Amino acid sequence: MGKKLLITEKPSVAMEFAKALKITTNRKNGYLESENWIITWCVGHLVTMSYPEKYDEKLKLWRLETLPFIPEDWKYEIIPQVANQFNIVKELMQREDIEEIYNAGDSGREGEYIQRLVFMMANPNPNAKMKRVWIDSQTEEEIMRGIQEAKDLSEYDSLSDSAYLRAKEDYLIGINFSRLLSIIYGRKLAQSLNEDRASISVGRVMTCVLGMIVQREREIRNFIKTKYYKIVGEFGDKKAFFKAEWKVNEKSKMNESTKLYNESGFKKEQDAKDFIGSLARKQATITELKKSKQKENAPLLFNLAEIQNECTKRFKIKPDETLEIIQNLYEKKLVTYPRTDARVLSTAVAKEISKNLNGIARGFKDEEIQGYIKKMVDEKYSTNLVKTKYVNDSKITDHYAITPTGQGYENYNQLPEIQKQIYKVIVKRFLAIFYPPAEYNKIQVTVNIENETFNCSGKVCIKQGFLEILKPKSTQKEKNVESKEKNEEKEENGIDKIDEEKKQEDNNLEILKTLKKGQTIEVKNFEIKDAETSPPTRYNSGSIILAMENAGKLIEEEELREQIKGAGIGTSATRAEIMKKLEKIQYIEINSKTQIITPTGKGEKIYDIVYHSMPDMLNPKLTASWEKGLDMVAKKEIKPEEFMSKLKDYIHVKFNKLVVKM
Secondary structure: OOEEEEEEOOHHHHHHHHHHOOOOOOEEOOEEEOOOEEEEEOOOOOEEEOOHHHOOHHHHOOOHHHOOOOOOOOOEEEOHHHHHHHHHHHHHHHOOOEEEEEEEOOOOHHHHHHHHHHHHHHOOOOOOEEEEOOOOOOOHHHHHHHHHOOEEHHHHHHHHHHHHHHHHHHHHHHHHHHHHHHHHHHHHHHHHOOOOOOOOOOOOOHHHHHHHHHHHHHHHHOOOOOEEEEEEEEEEOOOOEEEEEEEOOOOOOOOOOOOEEEOOEEOOHHHHHHHHHHOOOOOEEEEEEEEEEEEEOOOOOEOHHHHHHHHHHHHOOOHHHHHHHHHHHHHOOOEOOOOOOOOOEOHHHHHOHHHHHHHHHHHOOOHHHHHHHHHHHHOOOOOOOOOOOOEOHHHOOOOOOEOEOOOOOOOHHHOOHHHHHHHHHHHHHHHHOOOOOEEEEEEEEEEEEOOEEEEEEEEEEEEOOOHHHHOOOOOHHHHHHHHHHHHHHHHHHOOOOOOHHHHHHHHHHHHHOOOOOOOEEEEEEEEEEEEEOOOOOOOEOOHHHHHHHOOOOOOOOHHHHHHHOOOOOOOOOOHHHHHHHHHHOOOEEEOOOOOEEEEOHHHHHHHHHHHHHOHHHHOHHHHHHHHHHHHHHHOOOOOHHHHHHHHHHHHHHHHHHHHHHO
């Protein structure tokens, strides 16, 4: 009887598969073997693409006449440092007693690529059936399900095609344009940096992200504050009054006036004073009074970009650190697969979600979390998510949102404190979707003085709902830390973000409750309020990840972010690495305290070179369109040959234009 060979991406994952398969045989050199199974592993990448000089020694020198370099037959090689493990995997794959080979690499495009390179170079036993294990967590049940339901490897050929093309695209654009721009502009760049020589590093995603950062910095640098003047009225009686802000309307005498800076502000203080004078001793009436109740549901679950942004805000850590931590939580069975773009659950998972909840209730010995679960039970909160916004099969490609598995608690106590905290953030976001919406009472009032309108509103939370979990009251110590961090961020950004309007809204509410439509009220006073325009804020290492996900737009509003989400810049698996590389090659700097990103002088010079030579490389739409093309290959909507043909054409056209400019 033949054996089954299973190959994972790293040794620690292989051990989890061994536990699930009840393999207790002693570990051999680079693999485990039992009566029926052999489990071995890669150690990340074992195979890589060859540099141009492996095709021809002459290509080692950067010469214009050898460009563009686009091989017809691609060369790959074993990475020397891991050659021993590759040879072990190769020998196992070629064994004649192997009947089935399971690709159990990381369940994503890059994981597929790592394994397919090995399969390509190892020439496995041609009689062995090739299968693919695709799992969402590393719990024993999920591992066994993945093995039992493993599909034929060919079912993932289009994903493999997409992975190969991504690597080829990055290779061709990186090598060709880095060499070309260095040949054309390298000497000039070196002189400007007072260096002997300088090379220019260009990348499909990297250069685009550098462009976003430099453009934002220059917007801030070139921003000129504009001062303007708002008018606030105080209305009421001796005991109580409220403030309302003037805003132009169609019947206003200031409608379309050139004296206005915007709909609620004057360009000159004197014009604002004159306008106030025209309203003196006039009668004020409440012409509109709207009372409403608002409901706000818990946010969607975390995908990788969202949790990276959240961890940057909360813990001031970089996206690559967040990914490393969540990858560890995944390998410790505590959470599901981290490299996901989805923020929802599948219908199938939603139907079984009580298992996760029961696991947390039984195993997670955290007083705060247990309190939230107890309230869920006591209040009989529904766990039927299927018809909610948190379940949507159409928004899931490879994996569903990051959620706690309800398992792995035997590993929890050994975790570093920061990992425990991040795990708890994921658990709280998960529990929040079972809680009812937060509810608010809202009042909007319009005061009219001879067709000039003043508006104010007030809102108060009457039922906390999910906010009980996601926005609990801070201790004084936490408030002090928050205040310090906000001040540091304001100082870094050079702007003040204190929301005075929100304070005013809260103060108004109690008074507004007593008002009635048609009521005449006393005008106590008018005041002129100085205002000024604010520059855009700098990216931080979390917000840039969100901007990359949304093809260059930093969208703060969650619902809108979900609506426009499509092909972003890079993928959830690669974005953190891009930021790490930009910092390593000293094109950007990331403040260790605030995580605010600024370009270096060198980074700005590189930006200028790219801007004047091939500006579309800086356009997020171009980078996103290439990513969309790769996605279409994975979904079998276009053939790999079509993508490759367009890529070659793009490179040739760009080269011809740039060489003509020389």
